[in-house]
Amino acid sequence: MLRTGFLVSLVAAGISLASTAHAQQKTVYMPAILELSGPGAVSGTNFRDGMLMAIDEINKAGGILGHKIETPVLDTQSDAGTSRAQLQKVLDNKPYVVFGPVYSGSVLVDMLMTQKAEIPEIVGGEAAAITQKNNPYVFRTSFGQQFSMPKIANYIRDSIKAKSVALIWVNNDFGKGGRDNFTKEMKDRGIKVVADISTESGQADFSADVVKIKGANADAVFVYLNEEESARFLKEAKKQGIKAPLIGETTLLGQKVIDLAGGAADGVQGHVGLTVDAPIKAVQDFAAKFKARYNYVCDHNGIKGYTAVYFAKYVTEKVGKFDSKAFAAKAHGLTITPKEEPGILMEAMWDKNGDIDRESFLGEVVNGKQKIVKILPMLSKK
Amino acid sequence: MASFIQLLVSGLATGAIYALIAIGFTLLWQTSQTINFAQGEFVMLPAFFVLTAMNLGAPYWLAALIGIALAVVILGVLFKAIIVDPMIKHGVLPLVITTIALSLFLKESVKDFYSSQAQPFPALVAPRDLHFLGAVVSLQSVVVLAVAVASVIALHLLLNKTRLGRCMQATAQNPTVARILGIPVGRMVLYTFLINGVLVAIASLLISPIYLAKFTNGETLGMAAFIAAIIGGFNQVRGAILGGIILGVLDNLSAAYLSSSYRGAFPLLILIVVILFRPQGLLGRAEERAV
Amino acid sequence: MNRFGLLTVAVAAVAAIVLPFLLKPFGIYLISMWVVLTIAAIGLNLTLGYAGQVSMAQGAFVGIGAYAVALLTAAGWPFFPAFVIAGLLCFAIGWLLGYPALRVQHHYLAFVTLAFNTLVFLVLRNEEWLTNGTYGIAGTERPHLFGLSTDGARAFYFFCLGMLVLLAAATWWMLRSPWGRAFVALRENPIRALSLGLDTRRYTLMAFALGSTLGGLAGGLYAPLVQFIEPNSFSLNMSFNLLLMVIVGGSGRFFGPFVGALIAVLLPEWMRIAEGYYLIIYAMLVMILMVFCPTGVLGLVEKLFKPKKPPAAAAAPTLKAEATSR
Numbered sequence: 001m002l003r004t005g006f007l008v009s010l011v012a013a014g015i016s017l018a019s020t021a022h023a024q025q026k027t028v029y030m031p032a033i034l035e036l037s038g039p040g041a042v043s044g045t046n047f048r049d050g051m052l053m054a055i056d057e058i059n060k061a062g063g064i065l066g067h068k069i070e071t072p073v074l075d076t077q078s079d080a081g082t083s084r085a086q087l088q089k090v091l092d093n094k095p096y097v098v099f100g101p102v103y104s105g106s107v108l109v110d111m112l113m114t115q116k117a118e119i120p121e122i123v124g125g126e127a128a129a130i131t132q133k134n135n136p137y138v139f140r141t142s143f144g145q146q147f148s149m150p151k152i153a154n155y156i157r158d159s160i161k162a163k164s165v166a167l168i169w170v171n172n173d174f175g176k177g178g179r180d181n182f183t184k185e186m187k188d189r190g191i192k193v194v195a196d197i198s199t200e201s202g203q204a205d206f207s208a209d210v211v212k213i214k215g216a217n218a219d220a221v222f223v224y225l226n227e228e229e230s231a232r233f234l235k236e237a238k239k240q241g242i243k244a245p246l247i248g249e250t251t252l253l254g255q256k257v258i259d260l261a262g263g264a265a266d267g268v269q270g271h272v273g274l275t276v277d278a279p280i281k282a283v284q285d286f287a288a289k290f291k292a293r294y295n296y297v298c299d300h301n302g303i304k305g306y307t308a309v310y311f312a313k314y315v316t317e318k319v320g321k322f323d324s325k326a327f328a329a330k331a332h333g334l335t336i337t338p339k340e341e342p343g344i345l346m347e348a349m350w351d352k353n354g355d356i357d358r359e360s361f362l363g364e365v366v367n368g369k370q371k372i373v374k375i376l377p378m379l380s381k382k
Numbered sequence: 383m384a385s386f387i388q389l390l391v392s393g394l395a396t397g398a399i400y401a402l403i404a405i406g407f408t409l410l411w412q413t414s415q416t417i418n419f420a421q422g423e424f425v426m427l428p429a430f431f432v433l434t435a436m437n438l439g440a441p442y443w444l445a446a447l448i449g450i451a452l453a454v455v456i457l458g459v460l461f462k463a464i465i466v467d468p469m470i471k472h473g474v475l476p477l478v479i480t481t482i483a484l485s486l487f488l489k490e491s492v493k494d495f496y497s498s499q500a501q502p503f504p505a506l507v508a509p510r511d512l513h514f515l516g517a518v519v520s521l522q523s524v525v526v527l528a529v530a531v532a533s534v535i536a537l538h539l540l541l542n543k544t545r546l547g548r549c550m551q552a553t554a555q556n557p558t559v560a561r562i563l564g565i566p567v568g569r570m571v572l573y574t575f576l577i578n579g580v581l582v583a584i585a586s587l588l589i590s591p592i593y594l595a596k597f598t599n600g601e602t603l604g605m606a607a608f609i610a611a612i613i614g615g616f617n618q619v620r621g622a623i624l625g626g627i628i629l630g631v632l633d634n635l636s637a638a639y640l641s642s643s644y645r646g647a648f649p650l651l652i653l654i655v656v657i658l659f660r661p662q663g664l665l666g667r668a669e670e671r672a673v
Numbered sequence: 674m675n676r677f678g679l680l681t682v683a684v685a686a687v688a689a690i691v692l693p694f695l696l697k698p699f700g701i702y703l704i705s706m707w708v709v710l711t712i713a714a715i716g717l718n719l720t721l722g723y724a725g726q727v728s729m730a731q732g733a734f735v736g737i738g739a740y741a742v743a744l745l746t747a748a749g750w751p752f753f754p755a756f757v758i759a760g761l762l763c764f765a766i767g768w769l770l771g772y773p774a775l776r777v778q779h780h781y782l783a784f785v786t787l788a789f790n791t792l793v794f795l796v797l798r799n800e801e802w803l804t805n806g807t808y809g810i811a812g813t814e815r816p817h818l819f820g821l822s823t824d825g826a827r828a829f830y831f832f833c834l835g836m837l838v839l840l841a842a843a844t845w846w847m848l849r850s851p852w853g854r855a856f857v858a859l860r861e862n863p864i865r866a867l868s869l870g871l872d873t874r875r876y877t878l879m880a881f882a883l884g885s886t887l888g889g890l891a892g893g894l895y896a897p898l899v900q901f902i903e904p905n906s907f908s909l910n911m912s913f914n915l916l917l918m919v920i921v922g923g924s925g926r927f928f929g930p931f932v933g934a935l936i937a938v939l940l941p942e943w944m945r946i947a948e949g950y951y952l953i954i955y956a957m958l959v960m961i962l963m964v965f966c967p968t969g970v971l972g973l974v975e976k977l978f979k980p981k982k983p984p985a986a987a988a989a990p991t992l993k994a995e996a997t998s999r
Contacts, residue, residue, distance in 0.1 A: 036949065037489075037490060037493065037952055039598060041493060041498040041597075041598075042498050042499060042500075045498045045499075073948075074945070075945075075949075075951070075952075077952075078905075079905065079906060080809065080899070080901050080902075080903055080905070080906060081706075081899045081901070081906055084702075084899055084900075084901065085699065085702055085703065085706070085942075088698055088699040088702050089699040091698070091699075092697040092698055092699045105807070105808070105809050105901070105903045105905070108808075108809070108811055108901065109811060109899070109900065109901035112811065112812065112900070127808075129808070171643055171798065171799075171807065172807055172905075173807040173808060173809075173903070176806060176807040176808070177807075177808075197642045198642045198643040199642065200602075200645070200646060202598060202599075202601055202602045203602070204396070204399075204592075204593045204599075204602055204603070205392065205396040205630070205633065205634070207388065207389065207392030207393070207396075207634060208389055208392070208393075208633070208634040208635070208637035208638040208642075208645075209637065209642070211385045211388050211389055211392075211634075211638055212637075212638050212642075214385065215385055227500060228500040228593075228594050228596055231500070231594060232592075232593065232594070235592075239511055239518050239520060240388065240518055241518070256499070256500075259502060260500055260502055260594055262502060262509075296497065296499050417780060417783075464964075465960065465964065468964045469963065469964060469967055472967035472968070473967075474779070474780060475721075475727070475916075475920055475924070476920055476963045476967035476968075477963075478783075478916070479916065479917050479920045479921065479959065479963055480959070480960050480963045480964070482913050482917070483917075483956045483957075483959040483960045483963070484956070484960060486952060486955075486956040487953055487956035487957060487960070490950075490952045490953045490956065491953055494949055494950060494953065608784075609788075612784055616780075643795075643798075643799045644795055644799060646791065646795055647791075647792055647795050650788040650791055650792055651788075651792075653784065653785075653788050654773070654785055654788050654789075657773070657777055657781050657784055657785050658773055658776055658777065658785070661776075661777050661781050
């Protein structure tokens with residue numbers, strides 16, 4: 001009987017976990033599904049820490065509509081199948097809103113389920129496809145690649161005045177999505193992509209890639225890699241002396257990459273969708289608070305997580321009750337200003353697809369610091 | 383041409399790193415039939431020992447010594463005593479599963495108890511670049527190459543020129559006969575684990591300034607070392623260095639001239655070809671049948 | 674099998690039928706995943722546990738099967754022909770992968786299959802025209818059976834369970850046929866098997882092909898279960914995980930994969946009580962389990978209940994003893 005007993009107790013224990021939530025009075029169940037282990041752990045951890053900071057602040061101030069936010073954080077192991085299972089687990093407990101995940105593959109499978117369950121999901125994924133499926137329950141708190149890439153493309157055309165560009169990207173769903181959007185925007189603007197270099201996630205040695213880029217002799221180099229790969233690339237690029245301007249999107253100009261690259265990041269320029277270095281006091285205060293609490297510098301995923309919670313709070317208060325369907329209806333076309341809700345940090349607007357619109361920045365790295373050179377207005381305000 | 387030389391030089395530097403990790407990998411196999419799937423994590427970990435010691439106020443040299451000492455104790459002595467010894471008589475596979483679990487354990491521990499973020503790591507040598515026939519190579523890479531070659535020479539001398547080394551070789555070749563000859567087989571095996579502990583700690587100190595310290599670093603490094611060890615010869619220390627260098631250079635050349643999205647495939651194809659046509663590896667000696 | 678064993682299997686069977694009526698959708702999803710992975714692990718157990726050929730590529734076959742079914746059903750094929758094609762495809766590729774096993778054995782074979790697994794991953798990721806690359810394939814439809822949709826969680830679970838019973842029964846029957854005895858002879862002493870007139874060549878290839886087929890069929894169920902597949906899901910991790918199931922359950926024992934898959938699916942889930950540290954604890958438990966019962970859970974059970982039987986006879990193929998041959 002030993003084995004059977006073991007079996008039953010395992011099953012029972014595995015399942016009963018799902019029902020531990022929910023118990024206390026006056027809470028609202030808003031679980032998060034995030035990449036806490038595996039290759040996505042850096043993004044997931046940042047998102048989680050930003051999110052939990054916002055939740056603590058809101059709960060300390062009395063919660064949402066008098067309800068404390070209850071947010072268990074479930075790990076997807078950076079795997080779509082696991083993320084689907086964890087989402088199923090929280091859906092069984094009727095959540096009000098779901099946060100995460102960050103990996104686009106996981107988002108694409110999870111959002112089908114939240115749509116079926118009619119529960120809003122505020123995701124960290126940036127793939128263009130996420131908001132192009134007519135899913136009224138998916139929202140994001142950062143630019144999708146279909147918005148950030150045109151901004152980069154304009155910058156390369158107007159400010160750099162490049163006729164040709166070399167492209168280096170990381171071959172995962174983040175990098176591939178960016179690469180596909182970027183090449184499309186380049187084609188639309190008549191700029192030639194003379195080198196199109198795929199790299200591996202976790203790649204250590206970038207010398208072959210830099211040799212290829214040097215050989216391509218492009219007017220500009222667009223770098224779309226994750227953080228430590230960005231840093232390794234920048235070091236190698238400096239070593240081999242790439243002359244063309246290095247252009248990046250958000251990650252490449254982040255303080256983390258600048259610190260890791262140790263001087264090799266100077267001169268890098270590009271578009272920054274979301275940054276703790278934005279010349280906005282609320283954002284800088286947030287960054288300082290985050291650093292003080294977690295002892296590391298927050299990246300854009302941290303801001304995504306933080307603002308996601310305040311977004312949910314604001315919409316709920318506008319609706320006046322906890323109603324998932326009404327939440328989704330209300331949030332489309334909504335504009336939130338920091339005056340009404342300081343936690344949103346910057347004025348933001350959500351369109352009919354769940355995409356966010358807000359100001360973004362053009363910046364460059366000078367003496368080991370990100371410097372914002374221009375503020376790009378919201379698309380809807382042009 | 384300059385770019386070709388650059389690819390060769392860079393590949394050599396990277397290959398030296400792989401070689402340094404592969405050496406310990408082959409040592410463990412030879413004396414204890416341990417296929418250590420956590421070898422990459424073994425290289426990732428000492429950097430965090432050093433960082434922790436430095437956070438507690440130790441100067442770099444002291445922190446580095448502490449890191450090496452901890453690596454020898456934890457990844458050498460404890461790894462052997464707790465994991466390898468109880469399992470060794472049950473064949474290779476349970477031990478393979480255990481080292482896979484160990485690699486997950488080490489990764490997750492570093493992530494949870496230190497940080498998921500990549501950490502800058504102090505350089506052992508000044509970050510200077512050397513120019514060579516139109517190619518650039520960092521001084522760090524040259525030091526790595528030198529250390530790798532020195533390690534192999536030192537090990538070669540130890541194994542072939544000293545009594546201790548010959549005892550270790552006898553243990554590796556036939557533990558039963560070695561025992562009959564009065565060689566303390568257990569202690570010989572322990573020595574190889576200690577050597578591996580030192581090697582991974584040195585590798586960690588050398589690599590982390592270049593690649594940054596991060597909990598996932600072991601995945602790429604471990605697999606590369608594994609491939610290097612097999613190509614060069616799983617039962618020969620000097621095979622590891624050839625394997626590492628072939629892998630590093632091949633990696634670069636295939637990424638530059640063949641296909642960047644299939645760069646990972648070429649070393650694997652070489653590996654398959656080597657196993658099928660020269661299973662003992664390029665420099666390995668054929669294993670004799672024991673029975 | 675003795676009375677104790679029969680009773681255990683009967684109780685487990687009843688549990689497998691009753692549980693889905695007691696569980697929420699998440700629980701049903703988990704046990705469905707257990708069923709699917711058990712099928713793949715049975716296949717690996719055949720190749721590894723019975724025939725003694727070390728394969729670290731079972732995850733790749735699950736992937737090939739999953740992609741075959743996902744792509745064919747997306748192209749308008751009904752499920753069953755797609756499912757059969759997935760099995761045949763894996764049979765053919767498995768047969769080819771068996772050829773290296775004719776030249777090299779044990780750890781060398783493990784390395785070749787490991788390399789093969791990564792090559793399959795690269796192809797799945799890079800050949801975007803065929804596989805949709807890193808974007809993956811979402812929304813694989815669940816099959817209709819006799820006009821009934823298996824779209825619901827419980828219905829699909831029973832569909833998978835039915836497949837498991839069918840495939841396990843077929844494997845059981847085969848292991849008792851001369852083939853099965855040939856596989857074991859191959860594991861225990863290939864040279865003797867050869868000298869007894871056994872066509873070791875054919876049986877080696879067959880062991881690979883049949884094991885891979887089961888992997889492919891498991892993949893054919895994985896795609897409609899998760900309804901999203903991407904190359905990452907079928908990287909080395911999946912193969913390692915399946916290997917873990919076989920070894921932890923008890924390699925070379927018919928019910929080993931059932932127990933191993935149960936542990937690999939439920940244990941990490943169960944450990945989530947420990948929140949952030951759950952993977953650390955899971956990894957520790959696996960190490961402890963291996964240190965204390967290297968012959969797997971079933972090996973331990975056998976030792977506890979039948980102390981007279983020498984456990985080594987049915988143990989995992991011990992590579993060490995033969996590491997120096999070939």
